[in-house]
Amino acid sequence: MVERQSFFSFLPHLILALGILVVAFPVYVAFVASTWDPATISNGTMPLRPGPYFLENYRQTLFEGTARSSRSPVGLMMLNSLVMALTIAIGKIAISIISAFAIVYFRFPFRMTAFWVIFVTLMLPVEVRIYPTYKIVADLGLLDSYMGLTVPLIASATATLLFRQFFMTVPDELVEASKIDGAGPMQFFRDTLLPLSITTVAALFVIQFIYGWNQYLWPLLITTREGMQTIVIGIKKMIVTQDALTEWQIAMATAVLAMLPPVLVVIIMQRLFVKGLVETEK
Amino acid sequence: MSEVVLDQIRKVYAGNVEAVRGVDIHVPDGAFCVLVGPSGCGKSTLLRMIAGLETITSGECRIGSRRVNELEPAERDIAMVFQNYALYPHMSVYDNMAYGLRNRGTAKDEIDARVKEAARILEITPFLDRKPRQLSGGQRQRVAMGRAIVRKPQVFLFDEPLSNLDAKLRIQMRVEIKKLQRALGVTSVYVTHDQLEAMTLADVLVVMNKGEVEQVGAPLDLYEKPASTFVASFIGAPPMNLIPVAGGPGGIATDGLTGGAGLPVPAAGAILGIRPEHLHLATGPLPDGGVGITFPVSAVEAVGSETFVYGPIGGTGQDMIARLPGKALLDAGTAMSVFALRENLHLFDKDTGKRIG
Numbered sequence: 001m002v003e004r005q006s007f008f009s010f011l012p013h014l015i016l017a018l019g020i021l022v023v024a025f026p027v028y029v030a031f032v033a034s035t036w037d038p039a040t041i042s043n044g045t046m047p048l049r050p051g052p053y054f055l056e057n058y059r060q061t062l063f064e065g066t067a068r069s070s071r072s073p074v075g076l077m078m079l080n081s082l083v084m085a086l087t088i089a090i091g092k093i094a095i096s097i098i099s100a101f102a103i104v105y106f107r108f109p110f111r112m113t114a115f116w117v118i119f120v121t122l123m124l125p126v127e128v129r130i131y132p133t134y135k136i137v138a139d140l141g142l143l144d145s146y147m148g149l150t151v152p153l154i155a156s157a158t159a160t161l162l163f164r165q166f167f168m169t170v171p172d173e174l175v176e177a178s179k180i181d182g183a184g185p186m187q188f189f190r191d192t193l194l195p196l197s198i199t200t201v202a203a204l205f206v207i208q209f210i211y212g213w214n215q216y217l218w219p220l221l222i223t224t225r226e227g228m229q230t231i232v233i234g235i236k237k238m239i240v241t242q243d244a245l246t247e248w249q250i251a252m253a254t255a256v257l258a259m260l261p262p263v264l265v266v267i268i269m270q271r272l273f274v275k276g277l278v279e280t281e282k
Numbered sequence: 283m284s285e286v287v288l289d290q291i292r293k294v295y296a297g298n299v300e301a302v303r304g305v306d307i308h309v310p311d312g313a314f315c316v317l318v319g320p321s322g323c324g325k326s327t328l329l330r331m332i333a334g335l336e337t338i339t340s341g342e343c344r345i346g347s348r349r350v351n352e353l354e355p356a357e358r359d360i361a362m363v364f365q366n367y368a369l370y371p372h373m374s375v376y377d378n379m380a381y382g383l384r385n386r387g388t389a390k391d392e393i394d395a396r397v398k399e400a401a402r403i404l405e406i407t408p409f410l411d412r413k414p415r416q417l418s419g420g421q422r423q424r425v426a427m428g429r430a431i432v433r434k435p436q437v438f439l440f441d442e443p444l445s446n447l448d449a450k451l452r453i454q455m456r457v458e459i460k461k462l463q464r465a466l467g468v469t470s471v472y473v474t475h476d477q478l479e480a481m482t483l484a485d486v487l488v489v490m491n492k493g494e495v496e497q498v499g500a501p502l503d504l505y506e507k508p509a510s511t512f513v514a515s516f517i518g519a520p521p522m523n524l525i526p527v528a529g530g531p532g533g534i535a536t537d538g539l540t541g542g543a544g545l546p547v548p549a550a551g552a553i554l555g556i557r558p559e560h561l562h563l564a565t566g567p568l569p570d571g572g573v574g575i576t577f578p579v580s581a582v583e584a585v586g587s588e589t590f591v592y593g594p595i596g597g598t599g600q601d602m603i604a605r606l607p608g609k610a611l612l613d614a615g616t617a618m619s620v621f622a623l624r625e626n627l628h629l630f631d632k633d634t635g636k637r638i639g
């Protein structure tokens with residue numbers, strides 16, 4: 001009996017450990033590769049322990065970039081990616097929470113029509129409407145700008161629906177208590193609804209930040225200048241090189257750097273998640 | 283003066299659903315008015331119309347001497363206690379109580395003084411810094427009351443405030459609400475479906491049914507002289523026995539019933555109402571004008587202080603309940619004779635259910 005119990009608790013742990021290994025090992029290899037010189041990597045004798053070139057490689061990556069292929073410093077790419085991811089995440093949350101507020105708490109003509117129109121856009125992600133969206137952004141002269149990079153990605157049916165679902169669980173009596181307490185609609189939004197949604201906001205922020213950070217197709221179309229490149233595009237350009245050796249140590253350092261901000265966001269927001277899980281009562 | 287006057291109040295929802303059909307109620311200054319009725323009778327709608335959370339289709343609602351039909355809830359000078367408390371979950375107890383005052387631009391010192399005073403009265407001072415979720419149901423209820431008190435409103439509105447509490451706490455809070463209302467002297471309107479709560483709290487008791495007022499009056503008046511079979515069966519527990527009877531030359535001509543001489547039973551018949559507690563074991567001759575009932579006992583419930591006896595009445599097939607003091611030694615299956623005095627008999631019209639004697 002005891003044996004069986006320990007076996008059944010051991011098995012899931014084994015599976016989990018294997019899973020972690022499968023995910024973590026390539027990441028570790030990438031990190032190790034970013035700490036060796038190009039010669040060691042390319043002659044296939046790279047050991048599985050960090051090498052002595054950590055500082056040098058990362059300095060070069062952040063401030064100079066690759067010597068041959070893309071040549072723009074990764075620091076700038078990270079800044080571009082950060083601006084894009086933050087604008088998309090914050091913009092999505094701001095617009096969605098306000099539209100959900102309007103749909104749930106106000107009675108206006110074509111309210112349900114508005115809701116369904118938003119709902120239908122779930123079926124139209126950027127990839128589907130990429131040509132018309134590109135045309136509009138180009139005609140507005142927004143190519144190679146942060147505006148062009150972010151605005152078309154901000155509208156979000158998913159976030160609006162999430163907030164709508166959350167708002168519907170807020171008891172009507174709270175609205176009524178607010179009315180009796182003399183709070184107007186916007187004051188109710190600011191004083192009651194926003195503080196209550198904070199965990200939903202945090203969850204969405206994490207999801208949307210990573211969504212924005214990982215964008216590939218759209219920035220590839222919109223940005224042509226070196227100075228506007230995002231890090232995801234940057235990695236791709238480093239690997240594909242003509243007539244030159246790929247500088248793997250730089251590419252790997254860039255990959256490691258590209259992973260850091262999303263990981264940071266998750267770690268910071270995790271505390272709010274846990275708080276949100278503990279405070280279930282509304 | 284902060285009386286509440288409802289003048290021919292009607293509420294018609296979309297689709298022509300009439301929830302409240304022309305209600306007239308006058309709650310004098312400082313009185314405790316309880317609206318009671320089964321669910322769907324329009325009592326909550328009525329309260330929400332006084333609060334300003336529902337629009338009034340027609341009629342006039344006055345608080346003090348002011349017509350409030352068109353005013354926003356915050357401008358009506360009312361405070362409301364909700365069934366689920368409706369405390370702001372993210373605010374501390376203190377902020378929950380202070381929020382309404384802050385919105386009105388009350389001075390900070392004044393807010394502080396009022397909140398602390400209310401907390402002292404309600405004995406929630408130790409919890410002022412806590413969040414609502416850290417409180418028990420009873421404590422939350424107190425905070426909800428505190429939020430109403432600090433406003434110093436002209437009228438308190440209570441929407442079934444005790445129905446989320448357990449039975450013991452409910453009785454305790456009921457007494458406290460009554461004491462508090464007496465002490466503050468604020469006109470109150472209270473909605474409940476619990477007739478015991480209604481009887482114990484009310485100065486003015488309003489029994490509602492299907493959007494209409496069945497009867498308004500002091501609780502004991504309603505108990506002693508119910509205006510209709512509905513009020514008769516709603517007020518009092520267990521409910522009044524309502525027995526269809528036929529009139530005859532010697533009083534009542536229905537199998538199982540005797541006496542009733544002098545009762546104005548119409549030839550077409552009527553409904554005779556007798557409260558279970560007004561039935562006594564027959565020991566001698568029937569008193570003048572009284573009614574005697576003989577029925578087979580189908581069930582006996584002894585709860586110690588009293589005994590409930592159930593059984594069908596021969597001529598009508600109707601089940602009835604008698605409530606006898608102490609422990610009555612009876613068995614199911616035996617026949618039993620009880621009687622009620624003339625002054626404890628109620629007579630209602632067979633069709634309309636209105637009181638006729």
